[in-house]
Amino acid sequence: MLPVELPGGSQLTAFRTEIRDWLALNLPADLKVPPLRDPTGASGAEFTKRLRWQSILHTGGWAAVHWPTEYGGRGAGLVEHAVFLAECAEAHAPEPANVIGLSMVGPTLIEHGTKAQPACLPLILSGEQMWCQLYSEPDAGSDLGMIRTAATRVNGGWSVSGQKIWCSWAAVADRGMLLARSAPGRLDGLTCFLIDMHAPGVDVRPMRQISGDEHFCEVFLDEVYVPDSQVVGEPGAGWTVATTTLTHERTTAIFARHGATIDAADQLAALLERGPVPEPLRDRAARLWSDAQLLRLTAYRGLSEIRSDNLPAALFIQRLAWGRTNKAVFDLAIDVISEPPLLDQVSPDERADWNKLFLASQGWTIGGGTSEIQRNMLASRVLRMARS
Numbered sequence: 001m002l003p004v005e006l007p008g009g010s011q012l013t014a015f016r017t018e019i020r021d022w023l024a025l026n027l028p029a030d031l032k033v034p035p036l037r038d039p040t041g042a043s044g045a046e047f048t049k050r051l052r053w054q055s056i057l058h059t060g061g062w063a064a065v066h067w068p069t070e071y072g073g074r075g076a077g078l079v080e081h082a083v084f085l086a087e088c089a090e091a092h093a094p095e096p097a098n099v100i101g102l103s104m105v106g107p108t109l110i111e112h113g114t115k116a117q118p119a120c121l122p123l124i125l126s127g128e129q130m131w132c133q134l135y136s137e138p139d140a141g142s143d144l145g146m147i148r149t150a151a152t153r154v155n156g157g158w159s160v161s162g163q164k165i166w167c168s169w170a171a172v173a174d175r176g177m178l179l180a181r182s183a184p185g186r187l188d189g190l191t192c193f194l195i196d197m198h199a200p201g202v203d204v205r206p207m208r209q210i211s212g213d214e215h216f217c218e219v220f221l222d223e224v225y226v227p228d229s230q231v232v233g234e235p236g237a238g239w240t241v242a243t244t245t246l247t248h249e250r251t252t253a254i255f256a257r258h259g260a261t262i263d264a265a266d267q268l269a270a271l272l273e274r275g276p277v278p279e280p281l282r283d284r285a286a287r288l289w290s291d292a293q294l295l296r297l298t299a300y301r302g303l304s305e306i307r308s309d310n311l312p313a314a315l316f317i318q319r320l321a322w323g324r325t326n327k328a329v330f331d332l333a334i335d336v337i338s339e340p341p342l343l344d345q346v347s348p349d350e351r352a353d354w355n356k357l358f359l360a361s362q363g364w365t366i367g368g369g370t371s372e373i374q375r376n377m378l379a380s381r382v383l384r385m386a387r388s
């Protein structure tokens with residue numbers, strides 16, 4: 001990784017050294033993610049390792065660098081958070097198991113939760129309570145104003161019925177942050193609820209993806225009772241709450257993924273050393289390697305430009321650029337290993353690793369908002385362009 005100067009100068013250098021020293025002592029060798037393996041494994045031994053890693057992070061006080069100290073975080077800023085994630089990636093640490101809890105639910109509850117709701121934050125930090133996000137539906141993905149899952153008033157709370165889809169890690173989740181329709185209309189008729197994934201009426205069905213993984217699930221809700229105490233913000237204010245979750249998903253949650261893309265670009269460069277690959281492929285690889293380095297630099301630039309409530313363009317751009325660059329690295333890798341001279345030099349296991357990540361890479365131009373939606377966000381929220 002290229003060295004980069006960030007605001008914070010020598011303090012940040014000391015912070016980076018502290019992280020490196022801690023990782024050297026606390027990241028067990030058997031938890032390190034080998035090259036070209038997904039650091040976000042959703043099941044089996046990979047998931048167990050991620051749970052173990054989260055527990056180690058929690059014990060060391062590193063589970064949520066950017067959460068305020070009163071909520072169990074380290075009280076550091078987003079720059080420090082990004083530096084921490086970059087150091088973890090360079091040390092080949094897996095991603096902690098409770099990604100949605102740490103990067104999306106926690107910050108949302110800190111901003112919008114009632115006095116009682118942050119009680120679950122210690123469990124999110126320790127990984128004892130796993131969370132998922134229940135926003136998308138078969139006919140409501142990019143446009144959450146189309147949500148039809150219905151929340152109707154019952155004694156002391158709400159009865160929720162409907163269907164959610166593409167819910168990452170829902171099969172291992174204990175709780176979910178759900179958007180449902182509590183009144184007619186579009187975004188203004190939505191309410192955000194915290195639901196118990198083990199409650200009667202919740203049916204979670206894992207979906208097998210083309211890569212063979214079961215990363216996400218369909219979730220069917222049949223008259224699920226949700227007490228009033230589990231409404232986040234006011235009834236009807238679901239979209240305001242969701243905006244916070246989605247902003248974290250599209251910006252800070254992605255920092256963790258830059259490392260895997262940079263690593264894959266390094267692996268691709270190493271692959272090209274094995275044989276006289278045609279010049280155009282080498283050129284593409286060199287450009288992509290540079291693009292991968294730029295992801296992290298663009299994120300740092302965005303972070304260093306945060307001055308007010310408005311998130312800088314660079315934070316949105318890094319999300320768009322990450323999905324595109326990540327996909328392009330694996331597209332090129334498939335081209336490279338499909339042609340002589342590397343066709344015969346790459347082992348079946350290596351080929352399987354590249355293929356699997358290639359198949360998964362398309363999804364990351366969609367999850368958290370498609371590339372088209374990211375461009376719309378840039379146009380409206382950053383460039384302040386009028387809607388057509």
Ligand SMILES: Cc1cc2nc3c(=O)[nH]c(=O)nc-3n(C[C@H](O)[C@H](O)[C@H](O)COP(=O)(O)OP(=O)(O)OC[C@H]3O[C@@H](n4cnc5c(N)ncnc54)[C@H](O)[C@@H]3O)c2cc1C
Nearest residue numbers: 133134135136141142166167168363366367368369370372
């Ligand atoms: C890896 C992954 C993880 C995910 N995890 C979760 C999760 O944990 N929880 C959850 O709730 N959801 C999750 N999702 C769902 C994800 O948020 C949606 O897939 C995404 O928002 C797109 O919605 P859609 O699939 O319904 O596509 P659609 O909204 O139907 O879009 C179809 C196509 O139309 C384009 N399009 C739509 N509207 C516009 C527009 N206004 N302008 C230009 N183009 C437009 C889109 O870009 C896309 O190409 C995940 C998805 C993936 C791939």
